[in-house]
Amino acid sequence: MKPVLRGILFKSLLPYMLSILAGFFYFGCTPDENELGRDLLPAGDNIFVFYDTLDNLSTSTITGKPVLISENPYNPQTSRLFLLGNMRDTLSGFSKADIVTQFNAASGFTYGPNMTVDSLILYLYFTETVMKKISPLNIKIYEFTEPIYMDSVYYTDYDITGKIGMNPIAEKTVLPLDSTVYEFVITYQGFINKFINPPVDTLFKSDSLFKEYFNGLYITTDDVSEGGFLSKIQLANSLTKLSIKYANDSTGVDSIPGLNYVWSTFTIDAYSSQKINIFQHDYAGTAIAPILNNPDSQSPVMYVQGMTGLNTKIQLRNVENWMDSGPLAINSAKLIFEVLPESLSGISYDDLPDRLILYTDLGDKGTEPLYDYVIDQAAYDGRLKAVSEGVFFDTTYQYSFNIGLHYQNLISGKIENRDLVLQPYDQKISNKMVKLWSNFYPTQGGLRLKIVYTKL
Numbered sequence: 119m120k121p122v123l124r125g126i127l128f129k130s131l132l133p134y135m136l137s138i139l140a141g142f143f144y145f146g147c148t149p150d151e152n153e154l155g156r157d158l159l160p161a162g163d164n165i166f167v168f169y170d171t172l173d174n175l176s177t178s179t180i181t182g183k184p185v186l187i188s189e190n191p192y193n194p195q196t197s198r199l200f201l202l203g204n205m206r207d208t209l210s211g212f213s214k215a216d217i218v219t220q221f222n223a224a225s226g227f228t229y230g231p232n233m234t235v236d237s238l239i240l241y242l243y244f245t246e247t248v249m250k251k252i253s254p255l256n257i258k259i260y261e262f263t264e265p266i267y268m269d270s271v272y273y274t275d276y277d278i279t280g281k282i283g284m285n286p287i288a289e290k291t292v293l294p295l296d297s298t299v300y301e302f303v304i305t306y307q308g309f310i311n312k313f314i315n316p317p318v319d320t321l322f323k324s325d326s327l328f329k330e331y332f333n334g335l336y337i338t339t340d341d342v343s344e345g346g347f348l349s350k351i352q353l354a355n356s357l358t359k360l361s362i363k364y365a366n367d368s369t370g371v372d373s374i375p376g377l378n379y380v381w382s383t384f385t386i387d388a389y390s391s392q393k394i395n396i397f398q399h400d401y402a403g404t405a406i407a408p409i410l411n412n413p414d415s416q417s418p419v420m421y422v423q424g425m426t427g428l429n430t431k432i433q434l435r436n437v438e439n440w441m442d443s444g445p446l447a448i449n450s451a452k453l454i455f456e457v458l459p460e461s462l463s464g465i466s467y468d469d470l471p472d473r474l475i476l477y478t479d480l481g482d483k484g485t486e487p488l489y490d491y492v493i494d495q496a497a498y499d500g501r502l503k504a505v506s507e508g509v510f511f512d513t514t515y516q517y518s519f520n521i522g523l524h525y526q527n528l529i530s531g532k533i534e535n536r537d538l539v540l541q542p543y544d545q546k547i548s549n550k551m552v553k554l555w556s557n558f559y560p561t562q563g564g565l566r567l568k569i570v571y572t573k574l
Contacts, residue, residue, distance in 0.1 A: 167570050174567055176433040177556040178413045179406065180539070182426035183484065187395045187546060188272035194388035196354045199245060199547050200395045201425065203255055204339050205346035209464055211401040213425055213549050217337040218262055218278065218394040219353055219386055221360045223328035227382035229319040230368030236379050238304040238313070240335070243357040244294045246350045248548060253345030254293040258286040259302055261309050262334040266392045274397045274426050274546075282336045283309075294349045299357050313362060325390065334392075335360075348549050354388040395546065397425040418559045419458065422474060422540055423551035430540040430554065431479060434567075437536060440529040445574040451525040452568045455540070455554045457502075457515040463553040467515060471550045473501045473543035474517045478524075478535055485539055489523040500543065517554075525569065 189198075201215035240259055261283040266272070287306035294300075304310065312332065321327040339346075352358060362384070365377040385391070401407045406428065409415035413431075421428040432453075440446060453476070460467055477485035491498045497520055506513045527533045542548060555564025 167568070174434065174436050175557045175565060176413075176435055177420050177558075177565065178411075178415065178431050179409055179417070179421045180411050180429050180431045181399075182423070182429045182541065182545070184273040184275040185426055185546065186271055187274045187276075188270070189268065189388065189391070189393045191268045191389065194354075196388045197352065198354060198388065198393075199350040200353055200393060201248070201348050201397075201547060201549070202242075202257070202337060202339065202351050203346060203348040204341055205249055205348055205549070206342055206344050208404065210423065210427070210549075210551050211399065211404045211406065212341070213348065213427060214339070214341070214398040215348060215425060215549075216278075216339075216396040216398075217351065217353070218266065218272075218276070218334060218392075218396065219337070220266060220329055220334040220391045220393075221332065221384040221386050222390055223322060223325045224362075224382045224384045227322055227362070227364075227384075228366075228368045229316065229322050230366035233314045233364065233366040234377065235310050235313055235362060235364045237361075237363040238310055239361050240288060240302040240304060241299050241357060241359050241361065242302065242337075243299050243352050243355045244292075244296065244349050245352050246296050247294050248348050248350060248550075249346075251345065252293065252347040253342065254291050255342065255346055256289060256291045256340040257300075257302070258338055258340065259288040259304070260286055260336040260338070261306075261332075262336045265330060265333050266394065268390060268392050270392075272392075272394045274395060276394050276396050278336060278396065294347060313364070350547060353386050353393050354391070356385070358386055360384040360386075397427075399423075399425070399427045416558045418556055420554050420556040421551060422471070422542060422554065424471065424542040424545040424548040426545060427549065428551065430556075432476075432538040432540060434525075434528065434536040434538070437528055443573070446529060447572040447574055448522050448526040448529070449570040449572060450520065450568075451522040451570075452518055452520055454516055454518045454566050454568065456564045457517070458553040458555065459512075459514075465551065465553065469550060470502055470515070470552050471542045471544070471548065474552075475500050475541055475543045476519050476521070477539050477541065478533075479537040479539040480535070481537075485541075488519075488521055488538075489527065490519075490521050493523065517552075 200217050202217055204212065204214035206212045262281060263283055264281040285306055287309040288302040288304045290300065290302050292300055316322070316331065321331050360383070361381055363379050363381050365379045369380050370378050401410060406421060409417040420430040422430050457463070457470065475491070477487060479485055488498070500517055500519055503516055503518070504513050505516050524533070528536065542550065557565050559565065
């Protein structure tokens with residue numbers, strides 16, 4: 119072999135040779151993790167790195183708590199999205215999202231004698247379907263029969279029992295396309311007659327009186343045995359609206375005999391139209407059912423799912439050991455969750471939630487953010503990341519959280535609650551699910567709490 123070629127080959131192989139040598143050195147000289155770096159420090163300094171996967175963490179999969187979902191009149195968002203549809207599969211069971219919404223009085227609508235309605239149509243703007251394998255769903259529109267208000271708050275478990283009409287006012291089977299408007303022609307005469315024979319015609323001039331008369335709409339889908347879809351609807355978009363084609367003596371033109379039909383639009387906006395998303399889940403027949411809300415299950419897998427479906431509860435244990443060891447300064451504390459490989463989970467890496475969020479679990483009082491999240495969301499992290507362990511190792515995926523401030527306050531006694539809950543960051547508009555290794559995973563490394571601290 120020519121010297122030049124030998125030199126090129128040596129240079130190309132050099133990084134691999136060095137990594138192999140480093141590996142032999144590492145496994146032959148593994149330091150005690152609790153003593154890592156002490157020989158490099160001046161006398162009197164005391165820094166430790168502490169890893170613990172099993173003894174300091176307790177995990178279980180729990181049902182997600184209802185979250186505030188209604189429109190906020192003090193922070194209106196015209197681009198806000200609401201989920202509609204249902205889906206069923208053997209992995210995540212059954213999930214469903216329904217919508218309750220109002221529509222506003224139309225300034226251009228003029229009531230008059232000899233009122234007749236030619237067409238009444240609800241338009242819904244579908245922006246995106248959030249599952250890849252879809253099948254058609256029959257969408258039904260009902261009249262809502264109880265008032266809802268902009269100054270009230272509503273949660274994802276809002277109970278509609280006894281609050282909807284007996285018959286659908288419109289229905290249509292849809293296989294949704296992204297960025298598409300679908301028309302739902304209202305044919306139920308009982309609802310149409312409300313425009314023809316109102317108790318007083320002045321209600322069309324007052325938005326508050328109008329909404330006491332037309333309480334709103336309930337939008338739902340027929341349940342499926344398999345498949346289905348979940349789509350994002352932009353309710354405050356100008357393309358989403360209720361339009362009426364009508365005529366009466368006030369719309370007539372003297373020079374034209376007969377009826378003169380005109381169109382008027384009742385909008386659904388972000389400022390004065392309340393909107394509610396209602397979420398449901400059923401995990402019967404899935405691997406989730408036996409471990410859900412069962413802290414004694416000792417499952418090696420824990421689940422997190424959007425639409426308030428599944429959360430993971432984490433308890434930080436043995437905190438007394440830290441508190442009793444004297445004053446400590448937590449330099450960093452990182453809680454790391456490792457994702458099951460795609461071959462085991464059945465979930466493509468492309469379909470995983472982009473970000474998770476960790477809260478303090480307050481029980482019946484809900485949740486609250488950790489100090490670390492409030493102070494610096496970027497450093498707090500929680501985003502899905504690919505982690506490569508080197509040339510000879512497979513790439514794994516993780517969610518990690520920097521919770522140093524929270525842990526410092528915990529061992530200092532300023533925080534007594536040790537329970538945390540792991541949720542999707544965007545759970546109001548996503549049903550995505552991820553499987554994570556729990557503290558019962560038989561091999562260390564799947565779930566871990568990594569702490570760097572200084573003894574004072």
